[in-house]
Amino acid sequence: MIYDELTHFKNYVFVDWDISSRCNYNCYYCTPESHDGKINFPDITVAKKVVEKIEKEYSSCKEFAVYNLLGGEPTIWNDLPEFSKYIKSINNKNILQLLTNGNRTLRWWENSAPYIDKIIVSVHVAQTDIVKLVEKFNKLADKIYIDFQFAMDIAVFDQAVEDYYYAYNNLHENICLYSKPLRKVLNNTELMPYTELQIETIKKLPSKWSRSIEIFETPMVKKLNGTVVDPAVNIGKLVLSKENNWHGWACWIGIDTITINRYGNVKIGSGCNPDLVLGNINSLDFKFPLIPVKCKYTTCGCFADISTTKKLNYTGPMIL
Ligand code: SF4
Ligand code: SF4
Numbered sequence: 001m002i003y004d005e006l007t008h009f010k011n012y013v014f015v016d017w018d019i020s021s022r023c024n025y026n027c028y029y030c031t032p033e034s035h036d037g038k039i040n041f042p043d044i045t046v047a048k049k050v051v052e053k054i055e056k057e058y059s060s061c062k063e064f065a066v067y068n069l070l071g072g073e074p075t076i077w078n079d080l081p082e083f084s085k086y087i088k089s090i091n092n093k094n095i096l097q098l099l100t101n102g103n104r105t106l107r108w109w110e111n112s113a114p115y116i117d118k119i120i121v122s123v124h125v126a127q128t129d130i131v132k133l134v135e136k137f138n139k140l141a142d143k144i145y146i147d148f149q150f151a152m153d154i155a156v157f158d159q160a161v162e163d164y165y166y167a168y169n170n171l172h173e174n175i176c177l178y179s180k181p182l183r184k185v186l187n188n189t190e191l192m193p194y195t196e197l198q199i200e201t202i203k204k205l206p207s208k209w210s211r212s213i214e215i216f217e218t219p220m221v222k223k224l225n226g227t228v229v230d231p232a233v234n235i236g237k238l239v240l241s242k243e244n245n246w247h248g249w250a251c252w253i254g255i256d257t258i259t260i261n262r263y264g265n266v267k268i269g270s271g272c273n274p275d276l277v278l279g280n281i282n283s284l285d286f287k288f289p290l291i292p293v294k295c296k297y298t299t300c301g302c303f304a305d306i307s308t309t310k311k312l313n314y315t316g317p318m319i320l
Pocket of ligand 1: 023030
């Protein structure tokens with residue numbers, strides 16, 4: 001199985017920004033420090049300086065940035081409208097995406113829709129009424145790009161499958177739907193201990209791809225014996241098949257993707273290279289390293305990291 005074939009290089013940098021630990025949910029598979037409320041949202045002046053730095057340093061290799069705000073629940077941030085206006089004023093191609101539990105009211109979403117490009121509604125089955133959730137977001141389907149990302153919670157697996165099919169049959173045609181196999185805890189690469197049957201069940205869940213902006217797309221294609229067998233690699237299935245291993249490959253982490261954690265530390269990857277901290281948003285006295293990294297891991301954990309470009313036979317300079 002070979003993924004070392006690229007259809008294109010990404011023309012944007014994906015900024016995976018964990019902006020706080022304030023959340024109105026309490027999922028058991030979430031690390032406590034991701035939702036304990038101790039870390040507040042960034043100061044808007046600091047956030048604007050980060051946007052300016054990214055625009056300046058990535059302009060030589062990228063056309064725009066995707067700001068993916070998460071952690072705990074980004075819709076609680078009062079400065080969200082100002083932040084959104086600012087990223088567009090710096091570069092009108094910039095995109096604001098939120099990873100949300102979708103809990104805010106329909107009225108809140110209707111008022112907020114003009115300044116949000118895309119949302120990924122993370123469906124946490126144990127804390128969500130799927131009928132009400134589908135009803136609410138169907139009313140917004142013409143206003144925002146929406147993905148439903150189903151967390152396949154092993155503790156309520158049958159309910160998750162039932163809710164998934166409800167969403168599949170009732171979601172507006174503009175809304176995308178796909179499943180997400182969960183890790184034991186969010187900062188660990190090990191999957192929940194799914195049975196073989198559960199893994200096969202997840203693999204068979206039908207996805208819906210509509211008019212979404214493809215943020216988690218990967219430029220890799222899958223080849224078998226020289227023939228392209230999968231032109232659009234499905235990241236969820238790739239994780240379940242344990243094919244998310246690019247040890248020794250050149251990886252465009254830090255070029256395609258950068259991460260800002262809730263303490264304001266800027267890193268090149270979400271799950272990998274935890275010690276490689278470039279600096280902090282409060283000082284910004286560092287430069288982004290715009291060369292690929294040689295991967296030293298045997299498992300590549302999160303969707304943002306996996307969708308980052310990787311090449312096996314790369315002979316240019318790399319961070320080792
Ligand atoms: S909604 Fe997200 S941040 Fe909040 S507790 Fe659940 S997994 Fe954690
Ligand atoms: S683990 Fe990190 S370096 Fe390795 S392929 Fe994934 S994102 Fe790239």
